[in-house]
Amino acid sequence: MKRIWAGAAVLAVAALLLAGCTGGSGSSSSGGEGGTTQTKPEDASGAVADPAAKSDTVISTNRDVVTTGSVSLTVTDPIAAADRATAIVLGVGGRIDNSSEQPGSDTQKPSATLVLRIPSANLDATLADLKRLGTVETATLNATDVTAQSKDIDGRITALQTSVDRLLALMAKATTTADLITIESTLSDRQGQLDSLRAQQKALADQVAMSTITVDFHAKGTVPAASPTTFWSGLAAGWDALVATVNGLLVALGAALPWLVVLGILGAIAWWIARWIGRKKDAAA
Template sequence: MRRMILASTAVATALLLAGCSAGGSSSSQSGGVPSADGQRVEPALPGGPGTSEGGVAADGSTESLTDTDQSVITTGWITITVDDPALATDDAVALVESLDGRIDSRTQQAGSDQQQASAQLTIRVPADSVDKAVDGLRELGDVESVSISASDVTLQVRDLDAQISALQASVDRLLDLVGSAATTADLIELETAISDRQGQLDSLKSQKQYLSDQIDYSTITLDLRQKGALPSAVPGDFWSGLAAGWASLGAAASGLLVLVGVLIPWLLPLAVLAAIALLIVALVRRSSRRPHPAGPSGPAHPEPAPAPATAPSAEPAPPAEPAPATAPTEAHSTPNDPPRPDTL
């Protein structure tokens, strides 16, 4: 009996303790956070009053993830054919000014025989007025092509904001330490660190400013072209052919004059080198034609030596036989020839 009483008492005590712990935990969870005056402030539940979409407080203490907080850069390109590009340019400028925009660049080209008149404008309009700008530009002429693109740079903007906040806090802490610097070395080190971080902070602020301008004002490139085809360059009658021929003759003459002007500086040194070469050739030919003088020892061509006389034979020659008698003939002899014995 005593054991049953003790067991029931223990069970009741355990149940009582469990109920107290459950009541304390529920009160601590629903009781909120104690304030300075001892009262508890009930936290705002997600989706209830005092919150915005995504469970973020509406007082702006935390950045919202709604579509209105997205950072988007919008760019576009529009090509339009018009009758008069200059007049269409003026109309486009008036449209942009009515939308509180601006013109960053403006280029116009007059028409000629080789190209048509054209104009190109870089338009900056507020991001919420892009549709109005495109609709107004369509009325300038015939639209050939339209291209609009959007780039989300929300993460880049938040990263820049975080870096700027961290660097600004660091610079502020360093500025507070300047007054408590004990030595000159510490002061110089602090000033160097402040200058370095201030330069980084200014660079980040410049990037943020440029990015904000790209987000706030969309960029649209407008290309205006004149309608119609280029005039034909082929002459259509005798007079146009004559004019074309005369123009080509003048162009050829001017080109020849330009060629002569280019060659004159080269012709002068080439002429000097040619004159020197001709002078050398003339000197070589003159030296080859000059006769060689005779030597002092005698004539240039020596006379042949006389043949040696033969020794007389030891035996007497046989007597000559008498010549046969012939009729006397008239002797033909030269004055220098000796008289023959048979004619005496």
């Protein structure tokens, strides 16, 4: 029995030693040379992510955006406010595409309208400065992404430029008059298309680089009323329109009444003369 227990103990120690050797070899193989273990990052689903594949998917933040908008301001002096707005825009490198000023009169208050071209990089700060010139009544901004259109124009320009270069090379090698005429005709057509696309590219780039903002300056009490948004406001607006129409008709009738009286008198005189002549003719007959 002692020999049996001794043999069992020897076998247990040997099994433990064998397991330790196996674990050590596994850890050394996974660590590689240098004894460091490298593990790949896992994504949210638990799968192992490939760093090389992740580096290939780069999201570009460069977008071509055309920004337009309008701002309506109530100011004390619209003409002076328009001059200050012009100075603000010119100070940031912008320009004035259109300017309209209406001086005040006895029957009409002054107003001014500017179409501003503001560098897109300075749009927010410039709008903030413009809004400080008076009380903001309305303000709208519209952004249109034209990245696809811009890339399409760029690609077409590249293709046409390549075609033009090839035609120029063929023209230099032309040996007959017929070939030369054909190449010149095709080259003229391609060059015209290329010039048109370059003009479109330039115009689009200008719209992207310079935002277009229309600013209206009104004197106090002349800002147009907001459009009705409820049934009662619509009813009130309809009643006001009816009253204004009736008043307009009455004013027109008052202005035309003197002319109608004069025309009636002249018509009665002409009718009496025609009747008198008719009677004379009847008496003579």
